[in-house]
Amino acid sequence: QKEVEQDPGPLSVPEGAIVSLNCTYSNSAFQYFMWYRQYSRKGPELLMYTYSSGNKEDGRFTAQVDKSSKYISLFIRDSQPSDSATYLCAMSVETLVRGGYSTLTFGKGTMLLVSP
Amino acid sequence: DTAVSQTPKYLVTQMGNDKSIKCEQNLGHDTMYWYKQDSKKFLKIMFSYNNKELIINETVPNRFSPKSPDKAHLNLHINSLELGDSAVYFCASSQERGSSYNEQFFGPGTRLTVL
Numbered sequence: 001q002k003e004v005e006q007d008p009g010p011l012s013v014p015e016g017a018i019v020s021l022n023c024t025y026s027n028s029a030f031q032y033f034m035w036y037r038q039y040s041r042k043g044p045e046l047l048m049y050t051y052s053s054g055n056k057e058d059g060r061f062t063a064q065v066d067k068s069s070k071y072i073s074l075f076i077r078d079s080q081p082s083d084s085a086t087y088l089c090a091m092s093v094e095t096l097v098r099g100g101y102s103t104l105t106f107g108k109g110t111m112l113l114v115s116p
Numbered sequence: 117d118t119a120v121s122q123t124p125k126y127l128v129t130q131m132g133n134d135k136s137i138k139c140e141q142n143l144g145h146d147t148m149y150w151y152k153q154d155s156k157k158f159l160k161i162m163f164s165y166n167n168k169e170l171i172i173n174e175t176v177p178n179r180f181s182p183k184s185p186d187k188a189h190l191n192l193h194i195n196s197l198e199l200g201d202s203a204v205y206f207c208a209s210s211q212e213r214g215s216s217y218n219e220q221f222f223g224p225g226t227r228l229t230v231l
Contacts, residue, residue: 008156008157041224041225041227042224042225043120043206043208043222043223043224043225044159044206044222045221045222046219046220046221049219086157088157088159103161103164103172104161104220106158106159106160108156108157108158109157109158109159111157
């Protein structure tokens, strides 16, 4: 079993729909939870990050973390065609070298297609 | 201005060849990384350098040798290329803040195809 599981999709929705993207994980040592967005043939870019359990909202995007269930979600409200991309969840465990560095463990990514 | 840049963008080569990929960041970060993204889009860390010193090496074959001439550059040299090395290689950088979260900024990727 991989450390982070994510449904690869593709997930196709019409413009304006609410999108729910999810990841599960097995390593309870993960402390930070991130969502990266990757457009085709581009590098990933950080969309949101959260620490510990709870919700975080940024515009149309809401990130949720449930550490007891080892489950994280990203909700996109009023989805737009420009949201079409691959969304990768990522998690970090502090690497106990030289005061700590984050090692990101990624999910496989979910491809989202928002049609006009 | 590009924050993290990589060259070349595309690399097509024959099995057995040796090739290098270069990465530069102008963000003033002190930590740089190499990731490999396979055909199934799975992104996996290979190496991490902090101030020119290797701090993470994730069981990568020793045909892969990273080199950091200064903290703004991290190059990746690959010897005796194999078919399974075909992937997109991403460079990233972050600023150490002494906590477990450091936002990583990714380059545009180098698409390597081994024939």
